[in-house]
Amino acid sequence: MDLQETIDAIATEQFGLTSLFPYQSLVIQRILEQDKEMSDHKGMLVILPTGSGKSVCFMLPSLLVSGLTVIVYPLLSLMNDQVRRFENGKINCVCIRGGQTRAQRSEIWSSLEQKKARVIITNAECMGTTEVISKLSSYQISLLVVDEAHTVVQWGKTFRPSYQNLGSIISFLRVRQILAFTATASEKITEALVPMLFSNVRPHIVRGNADRENIIYHCQETLSKPHSIAMILAFPRSRPAVVFCSTRRECEIACDQFLSSYPTVPCRYYHAGLSREARSYLENWFNDQKGAVLFATCAFGMGVDKKNIRTVIHRTLCNNAESYLQESGRAGRDGAIANAYVLLGLEEQMHYQKGELSFNALYAIFYHRNDCFRKQLVALLNSEIESCNGCDFCNGIFFSHPDGYRQILQTVRARPFSYSPMRLSTLLLTKEKGDSRSGILFSWKEPELTAAIEILVFQGILHLSKLPRRRLFLSRKAFREALPCSQQKQRGKN
Numbered sequence: 001m002d003l004q005e006t007i008d009a010i011a012t013e014q015f016g017l018t019s020l021f022p023y024q025s026l027v028i029q030r031i032l033e034q035d036k037e038m039s040d041h042k043g044m045l046v047i048l049p050t051g052s053g054k055s056v057c058f059m060l061p062s063l064l065v066s067g068l069t070v071i072v073y074p075l076l077s078l079m080n081d082q083v084r085r086f087e088n089g090k091i092n093c094v095c096i097r098g099g100q101t102r103a104q105r106s107e108i109w110s111s112l113e114q115k116k117a118r119v120i121i122t123n124a125e126c127m128g129t130t131e132v133i134s135k136l137s138s139y140q141i142s143l144l145v146v147d148e149a150h151t152v153v154q155w156g157k158t159f160r161p162s163y164q165n166l167g168s169i170i171s172f173l174r175v176r177q178i179l180a181f182t183a184t185a186s187e188k189i190t191e192a193l194v195p196m197l198f199s200n201v202r203p204h205i206v207r208g209n210a211d212r213e214n215i216i217y218h219c220q221e222t223l224s225k226p227h228s229i230a231m232i233l234a235f236p237r238s239r240p241a242v243v244f245c246s247t248r249r250e251c252e253i254a255c256d257q258f259l260s261s262y263p264t265v266p267c268r269y270y271h272a273g274l275s276r277e278a279r280s281y282l283e284n285w286f287n288d289q290k291g292a293v294l295f296a297t298c299a300f301g302m303g304v305d306k307k308n309i310r311t312v313i314h315r316t317l318c319n320n321a322e323s324y325l326q327e328s329g330r331a332g333r334d335g336a337i338a339n340a341y342v343l344l345g346l347e348e349q350m351h352y353q354k355g356e357l358s359f360n361a362l363y364a365i366f367y368h369r370n371d372c373f374r375k376q377l378v379a380l381l382n383s384e385i386e387s388c389n390g391c392d393f394c395n396g397i398f399f400s401h402p403d404g405y406r407q408i409l410q411t412v413r414a415r416p417f418s419y420s421p422m423r424l425s426t427l428l429l430t431k432e433k434g435d436s437r438s439g440i441l442f443s444w445k446e447p448e449l450t451a452a453i454e455i456l457v458f459q460g461i462l463h464l465s466k467l468p469r470r471r472l473f474l475s476r477k478a479f480r481e482a483l484p485c486s487q488q489k490q491r492g493k494n
Helices: 003-015 022-036 054-062 076-088 102-113 130-136 150-156 161-172 187-197 225-232 248-261 276-288 321-328 346-354 357-368 373-379 405-414 421-429 446-458 476-481 485-493
Strands: 042-047 068-073 119-123 141-147 175-182 204-207 215-221 241-244 267-270 293-296 311-314 338-344 462-464 472-474
Touching: 003 022, 003 054, 022 042, 022 054, 022 141, 022 175, 022 204, 042 187, 054 068, 054 076, 054 141, 054 175, 068 076, 076 119, 076 276, 102 130, 150 161, 150 187, 150 321, 161 187, 175 187, 215 373, 225 248, 225 311, 225 338, 225 446, 248 267, 248 293, 267 276, 311 321, 321 357, 321 373, 338 357, 357 373, 405 421, 405 446, 405 462, 405 472, 421 446, 446 462
Parallel strands: 042 175, 042 204, 068 119, 068 141, 141 175, 215 338, 241 293, 241 311, 267 293, 311 338
Antiparallel strands: 462 472
């Protein structure tokens, strides 16, 4: 049996795959051929889109190489997920992580010595401890895999300094091949990985197209993110869903807000501040749920493999295209159509004004809406597409103003100096007999609508008269915008 026949047979018997994608076969074959050359520190950087089967590219070779396979992950959730994958494939592995007892570590080293396990799953912090370096130095390591390798660059200089030492540790150990995998890597990140992981020797690069053709990209300007999320996820076909938030507190608040609108929809929040047991429980819970919503930070953003997520919403936009494509790529891993939404509110405008360049490049795609979203996203990763399978720009879906904007302005225009913010909110929410404008925003909740009115005041679109009677009126520009469409056209003719 030749090498390719062996690969195909294991893919079928061990992983239940009827066939491999061409790039999977290419990567696996090169790894196995390189293993026979007995040459230290041969490197390969594999850049393939989320949902394309990157894990198989190192899981399958781990069964055939002569030495150990060490896989380094940035997050505990990914470590747990990978342990599950190996267990499902009936492949013995050990997991080295923080907080383990002396007895647990002793059991791990015993499994390796007795060759019960040949795969180690760990993180950069554990890799850097004296105990782990000392133990691993006595073994031949055939494959040292760094998954989600873009985080080595993005996190190594800030809150994960252990990544800065990873290259030195790899050089000290007897490593035959260094393999870095990621779904998203611009040329800048690719160049930064060369000294950080590959001892300044440029690796062989396998790069797939960053585009996920089954994901449709949307953007919504919003006066109320809780309201927008509730509307997007109102229908069962939009779930399961993941809503990405920037902070732990935002996750918790947003989850509570959604539950106030849909108390019967299974909904939880997930972030790194939860205990290990709680995170593990939530990962299993979400994986088993059919119509759940999970509010999460980037702690859930990489590598967790739930196939049937139908919607990903970015409540707060990421700082760069790599992170955005990584997180939006959680959707549609089963190959069916999925949707990715970006919500743009006041926070994003404030970021934009600060001139944060990497953030601005991503924000500009959705804010200006002057070209295909998909084309511009993959261009930030130095990639190209031939055609777009779906985005708001290419589908011609544009709204001149956020939901609720025109209804609020037209009411204030018709009755200036008549309403306080609270009274206007009550009017628009509740149907009152004999008042044609009452109840026109009945689908909103009072806190959402009050916050929307406050945002319009902050932006200078609505104004409040001076004390003692603080009443709403429009700016001159907003007064014109609040005209009915028919009157706007008539004015254009005059």
